[in-house]
Amino acid sequence: MARNPLKDKIAVVGLGSTAYGRDLARSELSLGLEAAVKAIADAGIDRQEIDGICGSGMTPLAMGGAGFLSLQGALGIERCTWVKNGWLGSAFVYAVEAVFSGLCDTVLVVQTNLRGVGMSRAAARDPFRLRASKYGDVGGDVGLGDFAKRWFHSGEPYAAMMRRYMHDFGTSQDAFGLMAVSNRSHGARNPEAVMRNAITLDGYYGSRMIWQPMRVADMDVPVDCAEAFIITTAERARDLKTKPVYVHAMSLGGARVGEFYENTLGWTENAFWVALQGLWARSDIKVTDLDLFFPYDGYTLDAIAVTEAAGFCKPGEAGDYFKDSWDFTRNVLRLNGRTEVTTNGGGLGMGRAGGSNLYSEAIRQLRGTEGERQVKGAGTALVGIGSFFHDPSAVVLCTG
DSSP: OOOOOTTTTTEEEEEEEEOSSSSHHHHHHHHHHHHHHHHHHHHHHHEEEEEEEEESOOOOOTOOOOOOHHHHHHHTOOOOEEEEEEOOHHHHHHHHHHHTTSOOSSEEEEEEEEEOOTSSSHTTTTTTHHHHHHHSSTTSSSTTOOOOHHTTTSHHHHHHHHHHHHHHHHHSSHHHHHHHHHHHHHHHTTOSSOOOOOOOOOHHHHEEEEEEEEEEGOOOOOOOBBEEEEEEEHHHHHSSSOOOOEEEEEEEEEOOOSGGGGGOOGGGGGGHHHHHHHHHHTTTSOOOOOSEEEEOOOOOHHHHHHHHHSSSOOTTHHHHHHHEETTTTEEEEETTTTEEETOOOOOHTTTTOOHEEEEHHHHHHHTOOOGGGGOOOOOEEEEEEOOOSSEEEEEEEOOO
């Protein structure tokens, strides 16, 4: 087993979420501050106890963005000994690292998303969103005028990888379709979700083709939203009012790819596999012990990759495995006969949050606060978020 000195020593003690909507007419900073204030109140701490901030994105000076500089100033937090911005699942991991290392004791993590101008025709016509795209997080310092900027963040490479997966393993699109159906079924039961209409497998196959073989039902739903978390030591957590959720094990995953998708490695060599192998080498909790599973669903292909990399089934077997794991009563996946999958609907059902809503749902379920949606006795969760080649993370959370 690899070293895991942080096992169960760091806890999530605060959580805050905004509404999810297609057009909330708000900046990322406005959304981020709402989520942050809710998380601080949820933890029951004074904001001056926060001495670390992980903001959203990569550019601290982004106009209207929710980076650490803007967050600290707007919240009136006097002093921080650790600051960073991050994306996707890695932002959560960075914050846990900072607390465990002693660089700070209490971290605020804020992750925001806006429905960008490249995500829909309506967004491209919106003057507010056009301005945000010009002066926002990815601006003059990253990818300006470079075709790779579009290549990074559009569906073409994922569609190509879907086709390659089907070719190499001799499968249909059923695995992708069943993941979409399951997440949309959970989204239909989540009052905070944007997509409240469930679909069938026939409905999946009938959805609009975007890039062969990728359909619109394979893609997460762009929204405006924010999520925030308060992370501190297990010792401090014992004195707070909320039920702590502990970080049992975690890993990032870097694969030898370079900066372009077309350089991607084979299916079982990409970053998801690196992250999950690193996780299981550090975790006492194994895949058969999981009550909850949250695979990133920016595209259904991502979720299939995380499922197979986690070891629920062998590479290329997700389609058959999902059919054997189908709960016909609720029209959802139930892996290993017990593991519930993406119970809030994820990016496909609730809305695109860069995976941060997977962390928030895992935390809420482990706290046991979700009423009719609550998974009985939930005590362990795996969250796997990221891209095939950047910002992949795998985290096991537990109730202790």
